[in-house]
Amino acid sequence: xxxxxxxxxxxxxxxxxxALVKALRSxxxxxxxxxxxxxxxxxxxxxxxxxxxxxxxxRLAPGDRQRLIEQYLAGALQKELAAQYDLGLSSVxxxxxxxxxxxxxxxx
Numbered sequence: 001x002x003x004x005x006x007x008x009x010x011x012x013x014x015x016x017x018x019a020l021v022k023a024l025r026s027x028x029x030x031x032x033x034x035x036x037x038x039x040x041x042x043x044x045x046x047x048x049x050x051x052x053x054x055x056x057x058x059r060l061a062p063g064d065r066q067r068l069i070e071q072y073l074a075g076a077l078q079k080e081l082a083a084q085y086d087l088g089l090s091s092v093x094x095x096x097x098x099x100x101x102x103x104x105x106x107x108x
Contacts, residue, residue, distance in 0.1 A: 056091055068092065069101045
């Protein structure tokens with residue numbers, strides 16, 4: 001496989017693990033320090049991201065909600081309704097569940 005001298009060289013290079021660990025900790029500590037310049041630049045800016053999503057009742061008007069339910073009962077797919085009303089699929093499912101809208105009768 002490898003000549004014996006190569007193995008000895010590798011072992012010699014990595015035998016002082018304390019120095020390697022110390023250097024690694026130093027590097028990690030330097031990377032963990034906050035960058036003061038970037039904090040100063042962003043201090044005056046407002047965050048562009050929302051902290052919490054808008055409630056579903058504010059994303060869809062009551063009339064639109066009723067139309068969505070009627071279209072679903074008429075045969076529209078939930079995925080199509082989500083795209084049409086610019087909602088997530090889970091939001092459409094929540095609206096339909098809260099309204100008790102079911103296309104098919106429950107099996108007994």
